[in-house]
Amino acid sequence: MTTLDSYDQIPYESFAIPETHPDYLATLGRLLGLTTADPERCRVLELGAASGGNLIPMAFHLPWSEFVGVELSAEQARRGQAMIAELGLSNLRLLHQDILDVDETQAPFDFILVHGVYSWVPDAVKEHILHLCGRLLSARGIAYVSYNVLPGWRQRGMLRDMLLFHCRGASAPGERLSRARDLLDRLARGVSAKHPDGQPRPEAETLRREVEYLRTARPSYLYHEYLEETNSPELFSDVMARARRHGLAFLAESKLHTMFASTLGPAAEAALDGLGDQVVQEQYMDFLRLRAFRQTLFVRADARPCLEIDLERLYDFSVHADLTPLQRVHLNRVKRQDYATADGARLQVEHPLTKALLEGLAMVYPNAVPLGPLLDAAAKEVAGAGGRRYADERDACLGELFNLYISQGIGLTGRAARWPHEVGAWPRATPLARAQAASGEGHVASVRHRSLGLDALSARLLMLLDGTRDLNALSTDLAAEIRTDPALATASGSPGAAEGRSEQIAPASLERLLGIFARAGLLVADAQPRDSEPGVMNGNDCSTGPSE
Template sequence: MTTLDSYDQIPYESFAIPETHPDYLATLGRLLGLTTADPERCRVLELGAASGGNLIPMAFHLPWSEFVGVELSAEQARRGQAMIAELGLTNLRLLHQDILDVDETQAPFDFVLVHGVYSWVPEAVKEHILHLCGRLLSERGIAYVSYNVLPGWRQRGMLRDMLLFRCRGATSPGERLSRARDLLDRLARGVSAKHPDGQPRPEAETLRREVEYLRTARPSYLYHEYLEETNSPELFSDVMARGRRHGLAFLAESKLHTMFASTLGPAAEAALDGLGDQLVQEQYMDFLRLRAFRQTLFVRADARPCLEIDLERLYDFSIHADLTPLQRVHLNRVKRQEYATADGGRLQVEHPLTKAVLEGLALVYPNAMPLGPLMDAAAKEVAGAGGRRYADDRDACLSELFNLYISQGIGLTRRAGRWPHQVGAWPRATPLARAQAASGEGHVASVRHRSLGLDALSARLLMLLDGTRDLNALLTDLASEIRTDPELAAALGSPGEVKGRSEQIAPASLERLLGIFARAGLLVADAQPRESEAGVPGGNGTTNG
């Protein structure tokens, strides 16, 4: 069977993509008035599934749903199949197959996922991707398709042209990658932010930023985004026209906040006024944002979504959030408060009721709480803190919660699953987390389907969390690993110095990492959570590390 040599030699990093999860897509669809499939019992197809880093966590956590992945790279398909077998997943099939050969007569799918494929394949395959979405999508289904868009990607296309010129005559992926890196180093030294006379050179800034990013980017991203034969971005409106030919209609962007002109500021919002319907506005917003990448959701043309969202629908869901206040929280007055997201972003909240809601959610993350009871508890807390006049202002709270949702600061779900958020006496990681850590990929999927990066120490600790060690034994074994493994010691700093301080490094690292793993939902319930053992606090498991 045909394979993709460049992807066999430089596999694309395969990881969890939050916006593709059935729970995320089903929730967004319901907010827009659709009766979407139950994420706990649905069918999912991913075209271009790589080694299954996106589908495998879904299949692990949604055992009653069915998943099918298609991947042309023989090596990536083989890797994914090996992990599927290791985990004993019977609800996931990862096929080594060409997209053009996908069976069109199989049962329909509730969710079709196409991430990082559409812009990087020939025209015939692009058409077939949308044809398959139209053909295989169920009546209540949603298709997710990501792609590069014009005109914003032209800025990156300039650098792609330079790198492709440098790679002329190079045939192997390794040689092309080496030449590209050489040119990036030369550009970093040679492209100046100023003209020879000292005047600013603003037109060079975009290039300089992209060069600096690519110098430290993953080899797979550099190669497959900039050095592959095909990378053909399109106007959003052209992609929509293709979709219509295959019986598809635009539902939304998976990053919902980008659909609101108000996020561009008052001047931009005024400039867009009167230009046309939502699709036309989307195109013009791409112009104003210089947008380079989209993650678009399609439905069947006969679906009838409603883009006028009723905020009362939020009460149909439970909420989860992992936001950390950066200053002392005041519940007795309206005051702008900044919160940090787990990935380092910043979001703002003003209303005391919203702050109390976030406080309650932080205590139980990664678990979710139903909004109604959560709001009741928050109102009592606000009233008790001297903010009685704000305790019943639920409309203001709903508005802020919706803004947090569309900015992906909070999540909505109808799933009832719960995960331990405390560190027990005999910590044990899920089989999925241990398998992903052992794979050497450098990341694991959280229970909320976010990719959590692993360094050498965190990967080693996850592999030790098989439930056979209490906290004392973990401390002993972790310190031993640091002392005896040169690679691990080197990753932590100077090998000689690290080995000498292993007894100090291990306790602090164990406490920090177990807290992170608990918040990511990577731990399995233990018999009795405890406040501390061997000097390592493990009671709440909710610190950010």
């Protein structure tokens, strides 16, 4: 079974990748001293675009930018093209094409994205990917390339060797996947066993963790990461050597915190001291981290970034954040405070200004606020709460904000886009959100380009949000659908609904889901019922342009 056939039969899940968004890349480039393209009016190329789950939300929310996707799998390209047509996106072309056949003479692109492709293709295609980046990247452009790296990936590679051995002789993707699941179950039992003397087996701990993760992983990830015929990780330094041959230079990692040796601790930072330039240090940090995967940003070799970041540059941006405090917040003294991100990660801040700022941002998320006015409002709040002595300590706050940014706890943006963040009387979802919910993929892209998982109930609710129903009607109509669909009844978690007795969904449950949609930017301005056909995009369906 060839790789092409396997991607047709087991399509790779296609979803929003935050680190590839033009706004994210442009902001990071500007922080590093580059003059980057305006995300509102840029050209973007994605090689290996799958069914467009990454590009389609970008094109929907950035209507004055131009997007081109290239995908080898006919089935995935077809699915993406169907959604593009449904949404009427004239600024996105998804081409069924081999990367080796991409036209090298077309106009330059400001952002080139290559996610989940580089390590999974032969060397000739790797070279051509970097060749295209060198030829097609604009003077102010940034290329994003993700790939598996050595030596860290060898820990996963041993499990790939085991799975490939167990699947020997099987060619059909379905059969290979079934055999892989069988071995994972057997390995789970074997590696959890203790020594005859009753002691645990520390040598099996790494394998145990990998096995447990893969037993619950998406089938597409398990197959394409571990069972494909090609998966060839490289040393970071070898990737850099290839890139230099094509006129490219290292800019940064898209996850910026991994570039700071201080995150490894004082001893590791001291061990890395004096080992060479940034690229050499990055290689040695891979050794210490046992890093297995990178998301590297390249620029043209004549670009001149500055890795010494001036925190005053933060004032050039607006800030957005959705962090929840885990204890009572104190604004009158410096005290460590734990916050949780939407996906459960934990972050800490200490300064009262930062805490007041995060409180203000949480109230308007997903919208962003310019940093200057945001700090002014935070200073007033801190002074009013008895922390006047801290109200002017903006440098301390800037340091914490930068740490939050590189840890992806807050976002920075140069865009002025705004979205409704409250649920109106007649809730209406964007055409994009309704189309993604109807696709059955099980996820939808937020306006901050994050993937929001959907169960059957939340997907069905999104599909009902066409602006013709108030909360009462939504509750009644959703309950009616639950009575006829066992999957919805299970997802609702309501015994009455499962037994067909419920006439309405509990208001608290409905309001909770609608609140989640609002914070993801999936809703548009409140509207009364319209005569136009639900689902048809018009000027009121979504905010567009620089003043969104």
